[in-house]
Amino acid sequence: MLNFVFKNQTEILFGKGQMSEITSRLPEQAKVLLLFGGGSIKKNGVYDQAMSALAGVDVIEFGGVEPNPTYETLMQAVTTAKEHDVNFILAVGGGSVIDGAKFVAAAYHFDGEPWDILVKGASFSDPLPIGAVLTLPATGSESNGNSVVTKKATSQKRAFSSPTVQPQFAVLDPEYTYSLPPRQVSNGVVDAFVHVIEQYLTYPVNAPLQDRFAEGILQTLITEGPKALSEPENYDVRANVMWSATMALNGLIGQGVPQDWSTHMIGHELTALYNLDHAQTLAIVLPALMYAQKEQKAEKIQQLGKRVFDINEADTAVQIDKTIKAVQDFFEAMLVKTRLTDYDLDEKAISAVVANLEKNGMTALGEHGDIDLEKAAQILGLAL
Amino acid sequence: MLNFVFKNQTEILFGKGQMSEITSRLPEQAKVLLLFGGGSIKKNGVYDQAMSALAGVDVIEFGGVEPNPTYETLMQAVTTAKEHDVNFILAVGGGSVIDGAKFVAAAYHFDGEPWDILVKGASFSDPLPIGAVLTLPATGSESNGNSVVTKKATSQKRAFSSPTVQPQFAVLDPEYTYSLPPRQVSNGVVDAFVHVIEQYLTYPVNAPLQDRFAEGILQTLITEGPKALSEPENYDVRANVMWSATMALNGLIGQGVPQDWSTHMIGHELTALYNLDHAQTLAIVLPALMYAQKEQKAEKIQQLGKRVFDINEADTAVQIDKTIKAVQDFFEAMLVKTRLTDYDLDEKAISAVVANLEKNGMTALGEHGDIDLEKAAQILGLAL
Known part of the structure; x- marks a missing residue:
């Protein structure tokens, strides 16, 4: 066996109804960027459950993160996050949304061109903390530090990885997957x-x-x-x-x-x-x-x-x-x-x-x- | 499947030579209680490796934790820890030593009779942080929050469990187990x-x-x-x-x-x-x-x-x-x-x-x- 160092810091909240646990895990005076994808969460009730759990919390929405999330879209999310001075990202979706949240978290305080995080391994500090509500079991992104982002302009799909952008918690409610295509x-x-x-x-x-x-x-x-x-x-x-x-x-x-x-x-x-x-x-x-x-x-x-x-x-x-x-x-x-x-x-x-x-x-x-x-x-x- | 909440916060440092990693994981100005058992670590070289890794760190030793660690012995360790105002416990041994470290950590700031932690589920706050160097694979104590302690006086073997006393890191070097009886x-x-x-x-x-x-x-x-x-x-x-x-x-x-x-x-x-x-x-x-x-x-x-x-x-x-x-x-x-x-x-x-x-x-x-x-x-x- 090879040597290794291993720790997984994500708290898994598994099962029906676990969405109710998220509020107690947000920072004091949370200002939450709610990141999601094409809007399926508005049809299947997950959005409503999230908003109900977040009642009384300051929430800024950013929808439209694509499958294979693009740098272009995520940079818009960074702008929105900065405009509203958020201090937490709640990613509600599949691996693309959670991967996207990690990039937004890393880019938030990054000085310079955030694409460098993906292509040059540029280091970043003080990323925003993330929580995940998983709607599509697939990538494992909900409890790892990996993120894959695509630059539309150049057809480049690149990855970065850091434990500092790994979600602090992940809600895994199997019922949220019933309505998946x-x-x-x-x-x-x-x-x-x-x-x-x-x-x-x-x-x-x-x-x-x-x-x-x-x-x-x-x-x-x-x-x-x-x-x-x-x-x-x-x-x-x-x-x-x-x-x-x-x-x-x-x-x-x-x-x-x-x-x-x-x-x-x-x-x-x-x-x-x-x-x-x-x-x-x-x-x-x-x-x-x-x-x-x-x-x-x-x-x-x-x-x-x-x-x-x-x-x-x-x-x-x-x-x-x-x-x-x-x-x-x-x-x-x-x-x-x-x-x-x-x-x-x-x-x-x-x-x-x-x-x-x-x-x-x-x-x-x-x-x-x-x-x-x-x-x-x-x-x-x-x-x- | 039943609902669950799961997180394991222990960083596993697995393999030959990983002892060298521990110093970087101690608190600033560490004052370490080195807790161990009957002294086998002094014969098999593990003690020397630990002391070498801890060169320059303030270390207070407490040996003699028994298999099925006793309340009586551990309370002596609490006294030693308090006398020297330690801020970290390094448990070097098997499950008994690590279980003992958890009890010492919990008892350190406890007001009253610490046996109540075991028999009354009394709550405690601000336990000392713990690291573990495992010499006997068996109990899993190196990456869980469980502790079993025996009161010699009354032949009572009791357990408590808390994530707050789970080791922050655990060195698992298989070579340390070569000399086990x-x-x-x-x-x-x-x-x-x-x-x-x-x-x-x-x-x-x-x-x-x-x-x-x-x-x-x-x-x-x-x-x-x-x-x-x-x-x-x-x-x-x-x-x-x-x-x-x-x-x-x-x-x-x-x-x-x-x-x-x-x-x-x-x-x-x-x-x-x-x-x-x-x-x-x-x-x-x-x-x-x-x-x-x-x-x-x-x-x-x-x-x-x-x-x-x-x-x-x-x-x-x-x-x-x-x-x-x-x-x-x-x-x-x-x-x-x-x-x-x-x-x-x-x-x-x-x-x-x-x-x-x-x-x-x-x-x-x-x-x-x-x-x-x-x-x-x-x-x-x-x-x-």
Whole structure:
């Protein structure tokens, strides 16, 4: 096992009715920026519940944060926040809104061009504190310090990470997910699944507990994910998906083990260029990447097949191929298509993605740093 | 799944050499009470490493905290801490030392008789901050707020719990466990195993991820525990046992599910009366308790057998009996005896334990509250 330092500071408020807990966790004389997305929270009652919990608190609203939140929109939110001198951000939404809140929090007191936080790793101080009310289980953003922001002007999707912008609390009420469109449910399950894979499917370092935890999340997503589509108002199913998505990327399972993240890095460019849903890009890239890296990942792919998919082939090559197929089949069962051509993309997309990877310095991806531009092109070729 | 609120504030510093990180985490102008046990840390080099890391820091030593730390000794530590006006406690040892540190921290500013914290749930304020350097993986005390203290004068073993006394950081260096006596290794593995069981082996509430995590810890302890005895200087084995013991009782796996803890409550009285090791009492009580409660726990016992011990019997009764036997065999394989008579205790012990349970108000134990004094006597009878 590798050395690690781990702490997760987010207080999880899990279950029906937990919104009522948020007010006691705001600062004295709170002036809250309520950040949200396209307005679905106004239709499904979450907005009303939040405003009811915040009765008597000074609230400034900023709606319209997009999926794959843009720098351009978030900078408007920074302006609004400054105009009203807020001292807290309550992000109500999915990963995009929470990621956006982290960027707004970091940019609030930043001197200079906040885009530098994303592209130059510029340091920032005194970020606004954040709370999250999660409506879409997927990214784990509610209890980590990660944020991904896209600059529309240049089609650049970039990330930053800091424990100082991690939410202080996160309300996880499974009922808030009942009204999600099926496509978002599918995307969320696939996203969480791939988060686990990025921290698990590398090479063995004798860390059996981390493996068991990762496999446990995968198993839960495989049994509960399809039920979330077929039984949208099954509370326990929604709760299990929600808790799995949070645990998939709250830092725990990745401690002391190598990590990959190449599927995400390649996928980000597909989103930046063609506006594919984040999860769609992961579903395209991962099976092809597993195939291209099947030698480096042989041991863990076999273990994944055996423990998670109950595949027990004596022949190693068959075991590996069947496991890759099982992952792909799971994405398809979640109604997320797994080939570039399913999204009307062809070979032209490959060169465009590779050019973007080069521009963004993503030339040595994966746990061994051996996914160079040629390998990335090969992976995308396998995904046609 | 049940509602829950969860946060774990302890920063885990895991791996070789992490002791060097502690100084940066002390308060300004730290005056540290270094709390430790019987002196093994002076023989195995941990004391020297701690003092070297603390070079230049004002340190007051208090050694001699016993296994099952006593109120009497800890009150002496409180006196020492007050005399020297310390502002931080560094607990270097196993669960007993860390539990003791929590009590000293709580008692430090307490007005009145600090025993009331344990027997009356008296509230306390402004506890001293604590850091932990773990030398014995077992109790999980390094990243939870629980403390168990025994009053020698009255043979009372009592607990209190508060997030305010949870360690701010915990150094988990697997090398510090190389020199542990085999009996302490055995006890630690059994203790951690039973911590998981207390949070897992109740009744299903459709919380599959919690189940998978619990099963993952049990599986890891079963494969790594015996190796910790046979290969005492195998770093990865020690690391895996250490991380498993921490995860077993840092609050995570018990969120949203019913919990039992009756094995611990009955076991505590055996320790208080006969000075048995904590883990010995658990190894005695658990198999008998599983047998006595096999109807209430039927579903989870079968699942435990299937998923953790690979027992797959068509007949439910056989499945259950074989699973209980497998748990008992695991304890015996860890060289911890499982019968009262193995410790020269007979029926007289049963009535004494039951009398103590009654005195301490432990008359409705277990996840259903159905373990009354009669049932407790029956369980202990099965363990003769």
